[in-house]
Amino acid sequence: MSAQTALWLDDGNFIIAPKDTPHPGSGEVLVKNLVAALDPLDWVIRDYGFYMVKEYPAVIGEEGAGVVEETGDGVTTLVKGDKVFYQSYLTNRCPTFQHFSVIPVELVGKVPDTISLDQAASISAGIAPPALGLYAQQPQGLDLLAPWEEGGKGKYNGQPIIVVGGASSLGQYGYLGATHIIDRKLPAASFQEQVAKITSAPVELAFAAICYPDTQQALYDVLAPEGKMIVTRRPEAVRKEGDQKMVHFVNGSFHLPGNKEFSSRFMRALTRMTADGEIKTPAVEVIPNGLNGVVLGMERLKSESVSGKTLVVHPWET
Ligand SMILES: NC(=O)c1ccc[n+]([C@@H]2O[C@H](COP(=O)([O-])OP(=O)(O)OC[C@H]3O[C@@H](n4cnc5c(N)ncnc54)[C@H](OP(=O)(O)O)[C@@H]3O)[C@@H](O)[C@H]2O)c1
Structure with missing residues (x-):
């Protein structure tokens, strides 16, 4: 697949630049990130760094929702086009401030028709x-x-x-x-x-x-x-x-080795509870201009001027 677009962080600054599109390995899915949610951790990483980001320039973005683009070997529970939500991991293959991410299939939840992708984007990480x-x-x-x-x-x-x-x-x-x-x-x-x-x-x-x-x-x-x-x-x-x-x-990453067994069991329950309406999602505000909107959103989170809602961007509107 050709190069994709990503928001790169280097030396405290963000730039939009091309990036190789990752391929899903065995047990993984490639997801087209239609929505990426912001988290206060984003500006913390930018301003102070974070132990889980090992290499710069880095792509960050801890949560999102989109559609399955490609499935890796052994994936039987999802097919191309399924709507999904996921928490990412801070390696360059996985984060959501880019067009495509690779996520282990057991850490992906299915989005029911009763909620929008915007609403679904913050479920996992929240x-x-x-x-x-x-x-x-x-x-x-x-x-x-x-x-x-x-x-x-x-x-x-x-x-x-x-x-x-x-x-x-x-x-x-x-x-x-x-x-x-x-x-x-x-x-x-x-x-x-x-x-x-x-x-x-x-x-x-x-x-x-x-x-x-x-x-x-x-x-x-x-x-x-x-x-x-x-x-x-x-x-x-x-x-x-x-x-x-x-x-x-609590380290709230589903991807950490010690958390993975619980997390894959939990993601199955979470998919069911989301479909049953047991999970209520917070209000959402969409920031325009795709990945260009991330920095503006981060400043709002940093200045604590966001109340009771999740900020999201649509990476494909970049
Ligand atoms: N350990 C982990 O794995 C992990 C994972 C993700 C996030 N986090 C951390 O968890 C924290 C919350 O993240 P988030 O995404 O949920 O944040 P968020 O949604 O951006 O939080 C904003 C909300 O916090 C409320 N707030 C601010 N100061 C408060 C105070 N002194 N007392 C009570 N409420 C207050 C505000 O309430 P008002 O509406 O009244 O203004 C606002 O609605 C962050 O520090 C983040 O870094 C940790």
Whole structure:
């Protein structure tokens, strides 16, 4: 196949330039990226680098949706033209700020006719950290029984869980079924009091989609003595000597070797739950001009001026 178009990152700058189109190997699919979703990690990689990006110039973009263009040997579950969603991996074959990506077939979900590709583009990467953090086996996750597994539905009913950053993409997936909302603009010092107004039960479990030092600390302080909290960035809460609380950092990549077994099982469940309407996707805003729109979107994410929605671009409108 001929050269494709990609958004390359080098030395902190992005340029649009051609790139070889990868070929799907055994068990992989080549996907035409019709939608690529933005993530705060994009500008973090640009400004500070990231350990998973090994080589520059690099193509990034952690999530997307599109159609299968070609299938590799042994792929029997998808055919050319199927609509799919996926989380990518930060090697140059896989990311979504380019026209085509190669993804292992077991980490690809099918898009049902009930949602658009724009809505589907952020599902994988948005749901991966809460799903892996809560339900993957230790040490990747807390090994809770997932609602899609036998006996899992309703198992934890009545037990409080706090999600910090319920309006974020990650938080909205952990947020389904929320019963109360605490305004994030209230002072962190009043957090304990706000929680106490809602429940007198011990808070054994929390998920911090938004992980600033002050939000982590407020959450840590409100946890029950043996409570567990999942953080999506480096743990920063100050622990009290001798206390038994667990702070668990989740690496929300389906592609990591330790996460892959859980992730391929989960992707099958996720495809089914998406088709059944159990997965509600966040609101979406399409930024015009294809891959040229990525930098503008990144600046908006960096300045925290995006509220309660996912930004996406259409790479083929570049
Ligand atoms: N560990 C991993 O594998 C992994 C994977 C992906 C992302 N992440 C990290 O997870 C974080 C969330 O990513 P995302 O894509 O979900 O972000 P996002 O959708 O861009 O988050 C924006 C939302 O965060 C809310 N917010 C901002 N500051 C807040 C605060 N102090 N308290 C509560 N809510 C606040 C905003 O609420 P308002 O609407 O009120 O303004 C806004 O709606 C990022 O830091 C990202 O780097 C980690």
